[in-house]
Amino acid sequence: MATEEVNRPPSLPPYPQMILQAIEALNDKNGSNKTSISKYIESKYGDLPAGHTTLLSHHLNRMKESGELVFWKNNYTKPDPDAPPRRGRGRPPKPKDQLPAGIDLSTTRPRGRPPKDPNAPPKPVKPKVASGTGKPRGRPRKMPRPSGGTAMATGVGSGRPRGRPPKVKAPLTEVSVEN
Structure with missing residues (x-):
C-alpha cells in the first residue's frame, strides 16, 4: 500500500474512490465491467501509474x-440495500434447523460399526438343525465324470455329436446326353 502511494501522482484519488465514481458515472443497469471502468478512469485521470x-x-x-x-x-455494481441476495447456480442449501439450547452435539455416537470388546465372553455355538426332508439345502454338488469307456457305453451321452448337424445334400442324378 505504501508503494502505491509513493508511485501515484498527488492529484490522483485512491483507487476505490475512482472505481466508485466510474460506476456511478457509467450508470449501467446491470453494472459496469472492468474494461469500461478502466477506460473511464483513463479518460478522466490521464496520468496513471x-x-x-x-x-x-x-x-x-x-x-x-x-x-x-x-x-x-x-459486472460490478454497488450493493442495493433493499434487494434480496442473488442466488448462484445450483440448488440452494437446505435451511439449518435451530437446535434447543440444552442439546449438545458432541455426545452423538461415532459413525461406523463399534469395535469388538476383547474382554467379552465368546458367544455359544448354535447346534445345526436338520431339515425334515433329509436332503441338504442348496444346489447339489457336481458329480465327477466317469473315467474310461465311451459315452454310449457309460450311458452318459445320447450318442449324437455336439453342435449343429451337417446340411444334407441331395444325391446327384446322372443325366445322359444323347447327340
Missing part, C-alpha cells in the same frame, strides 16, 4: 470481497 490494470484488478477484488461491490455476470 504503470501497473494501472493490475492495481485496478487488485482493488476490484478487494472491494468485491469486502462487500463494497457486487460482482454479477462479469
